[in-house]
Amino acid sequence: MKTTLKDPLLLDASVDALSGIGNRRSAAFHELNIRTVWDLLNFLPRTYLNRRHIVPIRELQEGAFASVVGRIGRSQLIPRKRFSIELEDDSGSLLLVWFGRVDYMKGKFPEGERLNVWGKVGFFRDSPQLVHPEYRLLSGDDIPEKGIFPIYTRPEELKEAAIDSKIVRAAVRDALERTREHYPEALPSWVLKKRAWPALKTVYRELHFPSGEDLSALPSYYNRLKYEEAFHLCLKMERLQRAHEEAGIVFHAGERLKKQVLLNTGFNLTTAQARVQKEIEGDLCSAKRMNRLLQGDVGSGKTVICALAAALVVENGYQAAFMAPTEILARQHYREWCRLFAGSDVRIELFTGSQRAADRAVLEEALAEGRIQLAVGTHALFSESTRFRRLGLLMVDEQHRFGVAQRLALKQKGERPDMLVVSATPIPRTLALTLFGDLRLSVIDELPPGRIPVKSFRVTEPKRREMNEFIRKRIISGGRVFFILPLVEESEKQQEVLSVKGMADRLKQEVYPEFGVGLLHGGLPSEEKEAAMEAFRNGTTPVLCATTVVEVGVDVPEADIMVIEHPERFGLAQLHQLRGRIGRGKRESFCFLLIGPTCPEEAYERLGRFTETSDGFRIAEMDFEWRGPGELSGMRQAGFPEFRFLNLLKDRALLEMAREDAQEHEDDPERTPAEEAKRMDEALARFSHLSERVLMTG
Known part of the structure; x- marks a missing residue:
């Protein structure tokens, strides 16, 4: 039996x-x-129609929602296809159109009668029209119904579902009347009071049927719903962070190795580096195990900070390990760490999967006996046969797509080693705190002085020859050039896309036959990759054709030009990482984005914005805005739910507010009554799988 209007309803x-x-x-x-x-x-x-004001036809604006009153003029019916009416007021005429099987409408609109219509204004042949407007016939002294009316989704979507905004409005009004006060709050009452948030019933009533003279109050009601999602997310992440807190090794600050590392850097720390170094040193010297994310833009000096942390640990008689995502980067880091610790008694060794078994066995024995203080390597570091005598600090480049299980496996290599996750991918601070809620955050937001910004340009195909000649002159003067391509080999499905192998052949035979041209991609054996990088480093092959295998960490100071083919196929943050491979020396550097004929106009404009800034954090924001939160690197893989209202990129102030309140709640959970805590825990169920998430920013 159908319920009556007076029967109350529960929300479910x-x-x-x-x-x-x-x-x-x-x-x-x-x-x-x-x-x-x-x-x-x-x-x-989706939007609202303010029918408090009747708009003269002459003042109608395309794309706006408007309410109009006029007299019905001529009408025309094309059976089973179209019905139209001319509506006239003192200022002009308006065409009203309905498409489809609308034969029943003929005769409903007597000529000369007054009619109130409302909807979205369009223009056809410079004349205004409303397509599928809502309407009300006015008789005698009737006045138009005034107010602010909700418009739900797009008319074509509602049409496909065989309903319209009027039907939705009626259903919502009925629901609001019959649900009475059955709106269980999922926020603690002290939070509602502290932030002066309105009750949920008020929020939904005002969002569906605004009572004010205009829409100025609506953002505060939307923020109430956004905040609730933000609070539950931040509460879950705060609990994860506290669950990871455990007793750690108490190190003592030392100066001997620190001074040696700083001497070998050849420059003073920036203000940002000094601040971050102090944060990490504070963690290492505390009684709690460090679990920290070190984030910084390309070239901000993260490696030096890692080296200083390792120096402190080694000086306390412990070992440190640094894990890189690829063998190329592991070897590069090994060379850099050897340079930073030159002149000290610290023994540094490299561990990779391509090493001969006999050589690995010798190294593993030395590591297990504590004769190696600093191990640099790839995933080989957490193989079962690799054992540490006294591991105190584990540093991980999170480009690994490094999962919880792998982190635990590495942590178990030592008694209670501290953890430092290093990110070369800039992420807005609020977003990073959300993504990596179980890690403390340190950000190096300043580049070392004297670094020359890379100049970036979009280059169209007709300008390729001119660009090639410019590059030739730069090579002759001692430069190096990367050519970056999205594919390893030609593809039948993507015939318009150049490949790294095809480009290497073309450059060798047609463009730069007088220079050596190298090839580098992920499918090559480790020895060939290292040989290609070494030849590029020493100038034997000053031109290197590569895929994005060079995206992270590759450091060749002589590299001063990068050409990126089909840049529209890469995200802006990825382009920034690639561009970071040049401009690391004292020469002026250039990044050329080769725009092909198939590049969409929207992508062309986006790439233009990229060339205007070298700020990695700003570029990351632009990238996330373009891709959307749902496509944010790591979000889906990490198990983050889709949010109904919250935008992790735009609602930073609400996230900061929610994080503060979540921390306050966990500091004193007893202040939240048991019934409220139960409802809150039920709301947290949607985040239950975040404890097993994969930490990713690459």
Whole structure:
């Protein structure tokens, strides 16, 4: 039996229980993923029509929603296709159009009668029109109904579902009347009071049917819903962080090795480096195990900070390990660490999967006996046969897509080693705190002085020859050039996309036959990769064709030019990482983005914005704005849910507020009554799998 208007409803009741919702409309709501009253209340308006003001036809603006009153003029019906009416007021005329099987409308609009219509304004042949407008015939002294009316989703989507905004409005109004006060809060009452958030019932009533004279109050109601999602997310991440806190090794600050490393750097730390070094030193000297993310832009000096942390640990009689994502980078880091510790008694060794078994066995024995103080390597570091005598610090480049299970495996290599995760991918601070909620965050937000910014340009195909000649002159004067391509080999499905092998052959035979041209991609054996990099470093092959295998960490100071083919196929943050491989020396450097004929206009504009800035954090924001939070690197893989209201990129102030309140809650959970805590825990269930998430930013 159908419920009556006076029957109260719970939020989990089916929409079928609402007045006027029969089988056909119920199915239509289901198509919009609206199955319960709660779903319906969260189906918020896409926009609003302010019908408090009647707009003269002459003042109608394209794309705006407007309410118009006029007299009905001529009408025309094309059976089963189209019905139209001319509406006139003192300022002009407006065409009203309905498409489809609208024969029933003929005769409903007597000529000369007054009609109130509202909808989105369009223009056809310079004349205004409303397509599928809502309407109300006015008789006698009737006045138009005034107010602010919600518009739900796009008309064509509602049409496909066989309902319209009027039907949705009626259903929502019925739901608001019959749910009474059954709106269980999932926020602690002290938080609601502290932030002066309105009650949920008020929030939904105002968002669906604004009571004010205008829409100025609506953002505060939306923020209430955004904040609730932010609070639950931050509370979950705060609990994860506290769960990871455990007793650690208490190190003592030393100066001997620190002075040696600083001497070998050849420059003073920047203010940002000094601040971060102090944060990490504080963690190492505390009684709690360090679990910290070190984040910094390309070239900000993260390696030096890692070396200083390792120096402190080694000086306390412990070992340190640094794990890189590829063998090329592991070897590069090994050379850099050897340079930074030159003149000290610290023994540094390299561990990779390509080493001969006999050589590895010798190294593993020395590591297990504590004769190696600093191990640099790839995933080989956490093989079962690799054992440390006294591991105190583990440093990991998170480009590994390094999972919880792998982190635990590495932590078990020592008694209670501290953990430092290093990120070369800039992420806005608030977002990083959210993504890496179980890690403390240190950010190097300043580049060393004297570094010359890379100049970046979009280059179209007609300018390629001119660019090639410019590059030739730079090579002759001692420069090196990267050519970056998205594919290793030609593809039948992507015939317009150049490959790294094809480009290498072309450069050798046609463009730079007088220079050596190298080839580097992920499919090459380790020895060939290292040989290609060494030949590029020493200038034997001053031109290197590569895939994005060079994206992270490759450091060749002589490299001063990068050409990126098909740049529209890369994210902006990835382009920034690639560009970071040049401009590391004293020569002016150039990055050329080769724009092909198939590059979309939107991508062309986006690449233009990229060339205007070298700020990695700004570029990351632009990249995330373009890709959207759902595509944010690591979000889906990490198990983050889709949010109904919260935007992790734009709602930073709310996230900061929620993080503060979540920390306050965990500091004193007893202040939240048991019933409120229970409802809050139920809301947290959607984040339950985050404890097994994969930490990614690459």
